[in-house]
Amino acid sequence: MTSPQESPDALRDKVAVVTGAAGGLGRAISRRLHAAGARLALVDRDEAGLADAAAEFGDDAATFAVDLTDDARTEALPGEVRDRLGTLDILVNNAGVRQIASILDLTPDEWRHTLDVDLTAPFVLSRAAIPGMIEQGRGKIVNIASITGELAFADRSAYCVAKAGIIMLTKTITLEFAARGIWCNAIGPGVVETPMTSEYFRSGPMRESIERNAPMKRWAQPEEIAGPVAFLCGPESDYVNGTTLFVDGGWNSAKTY
Ligand SMILES: NC(=O)c1ccc[n+]([C@@H]2O[C@H](COP(=O)([O-])OP(=O)(O)OC[C@H]3O[C@@H](n4cnc5c(N)ncnc54)[C@H](O)[C@@H]3O)[C@@H](O)[C@H]2O)c1
Numbered sequence: 001m002t003s004p005q006e007s008p009d010a011l012r013d014k015v016a017v018v019t020g021a022a023g024g025l026g027r028a029i030s031r032r033l034h035a036a037g038a039r040l041a042l043v044d045r046d047e048a049g050l051a052d053a054a055a056e057f058g059d060d061a062a063t064f065a066v067d068l069t070d071d072a073r074t075e076a077l078p079g080e081v082r083d084r085l086g087t088l089d090i091l092v093n094n095a096g097v098r099q100i101a102s103i104l105d106l107t108p109d110e111w112r113h114t115l116d117v118d119l120t121a122p123f124v125l126s127r128a129a130i131p132g133m134i135e136q137g138r139g140k141i142v143n144i145a146s147i148t149g150e151l152a153f154a155d156r157s158a159y160c161v162a163k164a165g166i167i168m169l170t171k172t173i174t175l176e177f178a179a180r181g182i183w184c185n186a187i188g189p190g191v192v193e194t195p196m197t198s199e200y201f202r203s204g205p206m207r208e209s210i211e212r213n214a215p216m217k218r219w220a221q222p223e224e225i226a227g228p229v230a231f232l233c234g235p236e237s238d239y240v241n242g243t244t245l246f247v248d249g250g251w252n253s254a255k256t257y
Contacts, residue, residue: 012037020095022049024194028222068121093122118162143186174242190248191219215250
């Protein structure tokens with residue numbers, strides 16, 4: 001049986017904003033939403049990567065070169081998306097950075113930068129997108145969190161704190177706006193093979209840890225995260241709100257790494 005998400009019509013007439021669209025997960029999410037019928041507003045600070053990502057979607061995608069740490073620029077984005085694409089129905093807060101350093105080596109500026117990109121930007125963008133979504137009667141927000149929002153990993157303090165924060169932001173947006181037609185859910189990936197994590201897979205402790213501790217003994221490919229994101233963007237998840245769906249091969253259940 002074909003589910004609505006698998007049909008090319010599930011997101012027909014919808015416009016989806018995907019941040020971090022030039023990155024590994026952003027590209028897979030964009031592809032999946034487009035396959036379900038959505039037109040795309042692709043956002044990233046990496047202009048060349050953005051152009052490359054947009055090339056496969058032709059007239060169905062518009063690009064927005066934005067540094068999401070620029071609050072004013074980020075706040076203006078939903079209006080620009082509506083001007084260029086006519087509407088804004090879905091927001092996927094996917095852009096992220098992650099620094100690996102001990103708390104003793106991480107500077108306050110580095111800490112702030114991670115929180116700015118991974119937590120404050122989704123807040124600023126959601127805050128700017130929600131009023132228009134309420135006005136049109138319906139809007140879905142999907143935040144890309146992480147298993148690190150629930151499990152503490154050494155040398156990733158700012159990242160873990162930001163991801164724990166976005167899980168809570170997801171719940172608070174739901175509490176405030178669910179009755180006005182807003183859905184806000186999060187996806188909590190385990191380790192996914194993308195440019196962010198490419199160093200893990202050659203060798204070293206993270207690779208060994210995944211192979212030893214992850215219940216499925218492997219990491220994910222971006223497409224395995226993109227499907228669940230599409231589910232949370234589409235009509236089949238209409239009674240799912242405020243939740244974080246961990247897409248981690250069972251790792252979060254094992255609570256070991
Ligand atoms: N790869 C994993 O294992 C994994 C696991 C859990 C969660 N995640 C999350 O998934 C999301 C995507 O990660 P990825 O693995 O695709 O990483 P990636 O590095 O391939 O992509 C991240 C993208 O975000 C963009 N970006 C970074 N800072 C930005 C800024 N200030 N303004 C605009 N764009 C900015 C980058 O240019 C890049 O294109 C992130 O939120 C990450 O934390 C990834």
